[in-house]
Amino acid sequence: MSQLKVYNSFSRQKEVFKSITPGHVGMYVCGPTVSGESHLGHARPYITFDVVHRYLKHLGYKVRYVRNITDAGHFEEEGREAEDKISKKALLEKLEPMELVQKYTNLFHWAMEQFNTIPPSIEPTATGHIVEQIEMIKQIIEAGYAYEANGSVYFDVKKYAANYDYGKLSGRVIDDLLETTRELEGQEEKKDRADFALWKNAAPEHIMRWQSPWAVGYPGWHIECSAMATKYLGAQFDIHGGGMDLLFPHHESEIAQSTICNHIAPVRYWIHNNMITINGRKMGKSYNNVIKLTELFSGDHPLLEKAFHPMTTRFFILQTHYRSTLDFSNDALVAAEKGLKRLWDAYEKLRVMSYEFREGTLDEELDSKIAKLLNEFEEFMNDDFSTAKVMANMFEIVSTINSMKDKTIPVSAISKETFELLQSSFKTWLEDILGLTSFSEADSTKLQGVMQLLIDIRKEAKTKKDFATSDKIRNQLTELGITLKDEKGGDMSWSIE
RNA sequence: GGUCCUUUGGCCGAGUGGCUAGGCAAAGCUCUGCAAAAGCUUCUACAGCGGUUCGAAUCCGCUAGGGACCUCCA
Known part of the structure; x- marks a missing residue:
């Protein structure tokens, strides 16, 4: 029997998969931000990793599959207005933030069920792990790799890069990052452009805010995955998955945070799925070319x-x-x-x-x-x-x-x-x-009985060359969306369109 | 601008240097009361140019197109 080989984004090559604990696999996959409806592009990672999950189980591994729900607002565009995605949308839809989050979480779960994906073993929410995130930020500050500015906390990328390999996962050259010419507003709090937020001070108009040692605010985007993955899968775990577009800065930052806190590289195998495109262009919010799952199904x-x-x-x-x-x-x-x-x-x-x-x-x-x-x-x-x-x-x-x-x-x-x-x-x-399943409603035993009856009648009619009756049965079933087919040898089969 | 990826037949797509991937569409035939389905057959492509090699879609270089990331993003 051949061994499972997986392409590790970190090493950029296929590696033989060997789990840390024999017989067990810890897998973390970046889940949805529930500030809106999922679209076709989102379906890809969840279906991809569902198959990974299923296959690992098939191989006999006991898998702990963790997939988060991002329900805390992180920045729409870092530095610009520090907008809270969820609060903003909530205002628009006149819902409580948590009401909105619940609505889209339910919709997400519904879609995942439609796709016949196996639910993750643990589905932690960002808002449910504020304490863990704050603890992690504290540790990073204590270690000297983060600093506070006006109630916000930033990760010191330059310092990290001096001692660790920042940019290896995403193939980035740290000097380029530090010298980027891109002008972003509101960056004056940061010591360096490449620094990213761990905690963000939030103005009172933000509805989703939490008390913290620094200021009332909300956690940076990257820290939630580090905190929840560490909590449920340990300092180092086997597989981390997600879309390729998360390689940088999200996963790169996750590595940095976790490495400082846990003194070990968090992930053994990084697996990234590619994008779904439409007319050759990535399907994404920013391109305004998404097809929502509800639209696809309808x-x-x-x-x-x-x-x-x-x-x-x-x-x-x-x-x-x-x-x-x-x-x-x-x-x-x-x-x-x-x-x-x-x-x-x-x-x-x-x-x-x-x-x-x-x-x-x-x-x-x-x-x-x-x-x-x-x-x-x-x-x-x-x-x-x-x-x-x-x-x-x-x-x-x-x-x-x-x-x-x-x-x-x-x-x-x-x-x-x-x-x-x-x-x-x-x-x-x-x-x-592969997790494919029947897509017809033909499973009801009653319906099967009725169909068998019609088939018997039609067979009799055909034997008597009463084609008017036999055609009537088939044609009217067709109108109802049921296809009746004559098989070789006189048998008949049917299917629902 | 930087980093990386990609370019396969009408369309979608798999391809680890030598052996027809596969799907959809199309055409013909078979089966058949009619229909539908199914089966069989046909359709041999790898962006261009050059190189390495006995041999390249596959490795290397150049050129041209497309894309991703660098900013929220699956």
Whole structure:
């Protein structure tokens, strides 16, 4: 069996994954800022790391998966007006800040459920960990790597860089950072431009404020992840994930803070997913090109010709390697939808298929081909989570499954062992690891009974060449959104659109 | 301006130096009361130029396009 290799952003190469504590994995993923609705771009990391999570569990690890909720306002634009995102939005929507946070948290959870992601083991909120954050800031000040100015506290990047490697993760050269020519207002409190806030003094009009040793205010953005990751995963943990756009300054700063507090590099493997683009451009608030998840699911967006099922989105995302950009378009999603349907239909056929041995039908070439394709699943996944390749193999097998169903080739063209491996592998990989699930409402037993009745009637009508009746059944079902298909050998199958 | 990434067939996308990824679309055929689905077949591409090599989509250089980060950002 091959070993799991992951691409570590820190070393910029694939490394064999070895957890700190054998049998256990600690994983932290940067969660959403719940000051607004999640969009398609946000879906990517959560689906990507859901598969990572599922795969680690499949490998037998006990995983503690921590994903935070950022519900404390950090700066909209550091230095400019020190605006509190959440307070600002709350005013607009005339909600209590916590009411707003709750609303978007609920919406986020709902979307994650739609995507069939497994909830994290711990989902800590920033507001619930103000004490821990203040403690951490105190430690950094005591260590001499932070200073107070007008009730705000800043991290001393220059000093840190003199003793540690600041900028390694994001490939930044510290001198360039220190000498940046960019003019930002309100920076006079900082000793240096590269310094970042740990605590921010907040004016009374800010609704979300907390008492602290320095001034009433709120924590800097980076400190929450350092504090919560340390609390729940320890000074050093295995995996830290997030979007590539968080590499700098967020994760770079996290490393600096945690290293000073805990005297050890916080993370063994940094894993970053690439962005979803739209017309080649990153989907993001700043570009005003986002498609919200609710819009995606309802089809209510100028760029969408129809609604797309969450499973289509999940499939679409997993069909690309997580470190490549993924370009969104209506057509690309339509293609994904059709592909997923084909794959899932084949899987459902496979599930109810049983092995019938027939002498002399074994096709050894096919048998070993199928076995090889199945065994490669793990190899591909171990190679930095190559879900796209796993799926490509599945599609290669789909043809064979369909042929068996159509009886073009006998089931015993492959050996019993291979057939059983095929059934179990598809279940494990499609459902448990890739996390795909049925996207139809066809699961109700009552509905299945009704459908069986209609199918029986239609079969009788067809036998009697009463095509008026048989067509009526099929056509009216079509109008209801249920497709009835005649199979080879007189059987019928149905699916809900 | 700095740092880094990227450029694959009609579209989306995988690609670890030698072996047709895969999906969608398209065309033809088979099956079929009709339809739908399915199966089979066809479609061999790697931005351009140069280099390394027996051999390059894959390594190196240059040129051109696109993008990300440097500021909130998944």
